[in-house]
Amino acid sequence: MINPSNKVVMLLTFLVVVSLWFPSTLAREVSRPNDLILSKMYVSITNTLEDKSDFTIHCKSGDDDLGVHVIKAGGKYEWSFKVNFWGTTLYFCGVTTKHGSGIYDLYDASRDNTGKNGNVIWEVKQKGVSCLTRDAFYDWKPKE
Structure with a gap:
């Protein structure tokens, strides 16, 4: 016993x-092939405005508010996080420049889960935002 x-x-x-x-x-x-569920991801957005002006960014997810940040010419804003178990992590960011503004999904697990080595890389340009990881470009919304 x-x-x-x-x-x-x-x-x-x-x-x-x-x-x-x-x-x-x-x-x-x-996980599906190439998924990075439960993996650490890195998002960066670099100020490459040709006129060397600043931009403002405010990023949020369903769980986190990363706050408002002013990014100087040549500067970079970046953060890291773990993709949630369901693979539904989404970070959306309001980006404001003197050339225009918009709200963009800078990380969407359903779209970006195959990022290069867990990185999603963005640039702010005079005409809009550019995702180097996915070779995509989004124009600024017209000023009203």
């Missing part, structure tokens, strides 16, 4: 083994 204290030790050992094994296995099973 097994001693009750040995049963507790065996149960705790089993739970530790399962807790260490299960997350990595679960992530592997639910």
Whole structure:
């Protein structure tokens, strides 16, 4: 007959083994090819305005408000995060320059989960924002 204290030790050992094994296995099973679910991602946006002016950026997700930041000429704003378990992480940012402004999804897990080495790289230009990772460009919204 097994001693009750040995049963507790065996149960705790089993739970530790399962807790260490299960997350990595679960992530592997639910991920699609090239997914970076549960991986650390990095987003950067660089001021490449030709007239050397500043821009303002305010980024948010459903869980985080990253605050308002003024980015000087040649400067960069960047942040990192882990993609949520469901692969639905979204960061949207309001970008304002003297040339125009707009609100853009700078990270959308359904679109950017194949980022180069977990990086999504943006530039602010005089005519709009450019994603170097996906070779995409978005014009400023017209000033009203």
